[in-house]
Every structure is written in C-alpha cells, then in structure tokens.
Amino acid sequence: MAEKLIEVKHLKKIFNEGKPNEVRAIDDVSFDIYRGETLGLVGESGCGKSTTGRTIIRLYNATSGQVLYEGKDVHKVKKHKELKELNQKMQMIFQDPYASLNPRMKVSDIIAEGIDIHGLAKSKKERMDRVYHLLETVGLNKEHANRYPHEFSGGQRQRIGIARALAVKPEFIIADEPISALDVSIQAQVVNLLKKLQKENGLTYLFIAHDLSMVKYISDRIGVMYFGKLVELAPSDDLYKNPLHPYTKSLLSAIPLPDPDYERHRKRIRYNPSVHQYSDSDKLAMREVAPGHFVYCSEKEFEQYKKAYKN
Secondary structure (H helix, E strand, C coil): CCCEEEEEEEEEEEECCCCCCCEEEEEEEEEEEECCCEEEEECCCCCCHHHHHHHHCCCCCCCEEEEEECCEEHHHCCCHHHHHHHHHHEEEECCCCCCCCCCCCCHHHHHHHHHHHCCCCCCHHHHHHHHHHHHHHCCCCHHHHHCCHHHCCHHHHHHHHHHHHHCCCCCEEEEECCCCCCCHHHHHHHHHHHHHHHHHHCCEEEEECCCHHHHHHHCCEEEEEECCEEEEEEEHHHHHHCCCCHHHHHHHHCCCCCCHHHHHHCCCCCCCHHHHCCCCCCCCEEEEEECCEEEEECHHHHHHHHHHHHC
16 A cells, blocks of 8 residues: 655635735645545646645744644744655755846756755765756756856756756655746756656655646646635546536636547537535535545535446
C-alpha cells in the first residue's frame, strides 16, 4: 500500500474572519498525498487551490484543521530547527517567473540561497559546483550563473525557479500554476522536465493548475475545487472518463480539442449550484462512489452517482 506523505484534514483558511468582507478561501478540505505521486488540483480562478498550496507549506497560517507531513503537524511546529528541517523537505515553484526571482540577485545567488541557509555546501567551490549542476539539470548551462533574471525568457526563469526549489534536495514540491504564464510550446518543455526530475529524484508533487489537459498529462490523481470546497477527487483517467459532480462535467466540457468539426458543434455545460437542491437536513460530505473516486454530495446524490458510475 502506498505511503501517505501528507494528510490534509478539515483544513480551513478564512481571510478577514468575522468582517463583512470575509472570504472562506478553503472551507473544510481533506485529502492525502502519497509518496512519489503527483496530485493535480484544478478549478477556476479564485476557487482556493493556490491558497491550499500556500497553507500546506505554511506561507499562510491555517484558520483550523491540520496538515500532517510524515505524521507531524506543519502548523504546530515551533522550534526553529524543526521548522528549518520542514522547510528543506517542502519547496514551492511559484506561478509568476517574473515576480518570484529577485531582480537584484545573480542567478547563482538565487539558486544557492537555500544551500547557504541550510549549510549544504562546505566550501565556495562546492557551492558553485552544486549551482552549475542544478543549472544543467534544468536545461541551462554554467554561463547563466552570472546573469540577472531580466536577461532570461519566461521559460528560462521558470527553470531557474525549479533549480532553486531543487537546491535543498526536497521530498515534496508544490508547483503553483508553474506553466500558466508561459507560451504553449514552453509549457510542454517545463512539464516534461518536472516529470523527468520526479523520476530521477523520487519527488512528490502537488500540481496546481487550471489547464485540465496538462493536469491529466502529469497527474496520477486529480482533485477538483469549487469555492473553497473539494468537490471531486479521483484517479486521473477515471475523472476524465467518469466525471460525476456537475462542476467537474462543466470544467471538462471547456477543454478545447484539435478537431474543427467537434469544436464547431461543441456545447459548454454550465454549472449552476442550484441544481443540487440541498435542504437544511442534507448532510454533505466526501463520499467514495467507486474505489478511490470521491464526490462531495448528499446521501441522495450519492446513490444517484453510484448508479451513474456503473452505467
């Protein structure tokens, strides 16, 4: 049985709590991430998927709930040494390759910052050797070490961001929409690089994106978020073949296909939350409709989904 690396339990993140402009960015979300897998997290802009990633890695403090990393509650770690160890194990690749790199620092110092903080190099030579190796690992070369971020293209900057994340030899990487700011041709290169690095280094990924076709390509399982809730979670192929939640069906209907005839007649499925017709007595929960396939639903919907899945 696969080993759980991360357990997210009833996680909530509320901004401006108790105020008129309160935002429930994450509203009672639970899921596990297994060692060595890629879990994709998808949904429209503002659904809470990036906030989920940032709360897992403790860039945001959780309002309530737990994030367990190898059984240890991330948000209860107080000692500097333990926090430092945790930070080394978990790293993040940010969405915007233009904003996430310090424009005043050379690439060598950007990549080596984590190496310096965690004392992973015993000499200047070892430090630079590691920087050169990391640059080559992500498809750049030694000469790039002495340049500044503005001298690179978007795809190259994202590769630098990946090298920075790899520098401290992490086990788990959160990739927060790492390809959304890149050209389509570069997106495939970056995703293929991430897959290659995962295989070589035994990495575990949380891959956050809104491009469903790319998420399917890289992910073992996919979670679908809507307004702070996780509404469906299933193995990648299963989610695409048997989408059950109306919102998942709506998202999948928006994926363009390279077929002019199909595109000409394609109909978008629009999601209307009122379709559920929930009453106050309905108990909503993530329920397992099929092995590994969970849907956020009422007991009545659960029976309907089970019948729909079999058919």
